[in-house]
Amino acid sequence: MKKFIRVIVKVLLAGSLVVSVSPTINVSQVYAASYDNSFVQAVESRYNQLEAKYSDLYASDKKKATATYDAFYEQIHNEQRILNDLVEKDLDELAKLLDRDYTELSDKYGGSGYRDALNAYQREINPNYTSGALWKYATAINENYLSSTHWHFANQINENYRSSLMWNYHNENNPNYSGSTMWDYSNEMNPNYTSSTMRKLRNESNINYSGGTMREYRVGQISRAEAEKRIDKVLTDGEKELQEIRDAAVASLDKTQKDTVLKLTALRDTTVEKLLLQRTSSLEEIMSLRKRHFGGELEVKPLIISFDKIKVIIDGELQKFEQPPVNKDGSVLVPMRAIFERLGAVISWNDTERSVTATKGSVTVYLRIGSTQPTVNGIAKPLEVPAQLVNSYTMVPVRFISESLGAEVSWDQASQTVYIKTQ
Structure with missing residues (x-):
């Protein structure tokens, strides 16, 4: 409850009593005046x-x-x-x-x-x-x-x-x-x-x-x-x-x-x-x-539906990759591990060397990230574009597949499709 001070002044003039009451003052306002x-x-x-x-x-x-x-x-x-x-x-x-x-x-x-x-x-x-x-x-x-x-x-x-x-x-x-x-x-x-x-x-x-x-x-x-x-x-x-x-x-x-x-x-x-x-x-x-x-049947082309800009078809089967192929400076790069494993190779990664080794039967493929000198059974297979990491995936030129594991590789520019045949 607010407290008030009333100041009353009594003045006696000519036998008359005049009472004057001062304006009411809030005590809290007095306190307020001192805040910082x-x-x-x-x-x-x-x-x-x-x-x-x-x-x-x-x-x-x-x-x-x-x-x-x-x-x-x-x-x-x-x-x-x-x-x-x-x-x-x-x-x-x-x-x-x-x-x-x-x-x-x-x-x-x-x-x-x-x-x-x-x-x-x-x-x-x-x-x-x-x-x-x-x-x-x-x-x-x-x-x-x-x-x-x-x-x-x-x-x-x-x-x-x-x-x-x-x-x-x-x-x-x-x-x-x-x-x-x-x-x-x-x-x-x-x-x-x-x-x-x-x-x-x-x-x-x-x-x-x-x-x-x-x-x-x-x-x-x-x-x-x-x-x-x-x-x-x-x-x-x-x-x-x-x-x-x-x-x-x-x-x-x-x-x-x-x-x-x-x-x-x-x-x-x-x-x-x-x-x-x-x-x-x-x-x-x-x-x-x-x-x-x-009698007889018609030969009908298969329908290929892919949302990747560059598609990869291995033995007639459309491939799906976590990291799709990319075009770098005019060269098509494909995910090495996904394709090599699809072709039956075993892949190992050396973090110290930043290198990949792929083995299939008597064939051993070795390459280092950033290098244009991979080897197949110790024989150099120079590349125009080096192996490189794209979103942490090792990507290699599509030509490298044919030169390493002997698969038949072709590129269709019109449909932006890589065809790989192993048979």
Whole structure:
């Protein structure tokens, strides 16, 4: 309860009593007049520095998370465009090939005895004939066909498709989406957000906030020593809490990013596998019908779907690498360990020498990182481009494979594909 001093002056004039009452003075204001303004300013400065620090950290974290999201969004959608182009081109080529075949069969077996067989074959090779063999492939690759294989993948990478993986990833990075990681993080760093950690620290440091430490000091309710002790603990503990909030938010965002990339990459690969299986199934169905009625089969080129700029095919099988091939100064470099082990060689790494030794049967291959002088059974096999590390993977010129293990290697510039034959 506030205490007041009232000064009453009694003046007797001409037999009259005149009472004059002075202005009311708050005792706390008297105390307040003695507070140390430099201390108040020091606390205010400390808080402002704390707020600025975590405001900048939040902005930096948000920028990084947004850039990471945007990069992956562009990557996965670019891969979908590649997939679209490949399967649409493939369907068009298959339809033309089979249509030409149908025309030739019609010319050859145009008699009435083959009419039903020709009609059945025509239906199966028509991509627009419902339930036909080629129609099954056409619908599987169509991202706009409800519940198709490609439709499911397209929706999961769509940030506007509710509950999709990309939708969830996008919202976790959105400070305006209620309940998201970035929303919580943003609010905790906001001194104007009710109940936020930063607001509590600002209020404790504010000489005008009722109940705050510095307010109690200003009005004389606590001593300078007590104020220093309390505000130091408040700000020290508060900074620790802010850092914990930041660490948790960054960890949560990183986990969402990694989980999303992992799941969508796996879904992409599963989608490709399913599309290729449907293609194989459709062609087998068509060829079975053709062989049954007309004899023989058509030779159809395999469809190669890869999202690496440079592809490697060993004995007709597309390879997948953790570190894909790269083009360095006009030379194609491939991951040595992955390919050599695929070819049956045993690889060992010498960390001291920074060298790799590969052994297959009676053949021993030795090379050092940065060297253009690898050896095969002790005989030098000079290279134009040295072996080098790319993202911690030993990469060697593709020609080195043929010169070391005797495989037949060819390069197709148009499709950016390395073909390796061991047989």
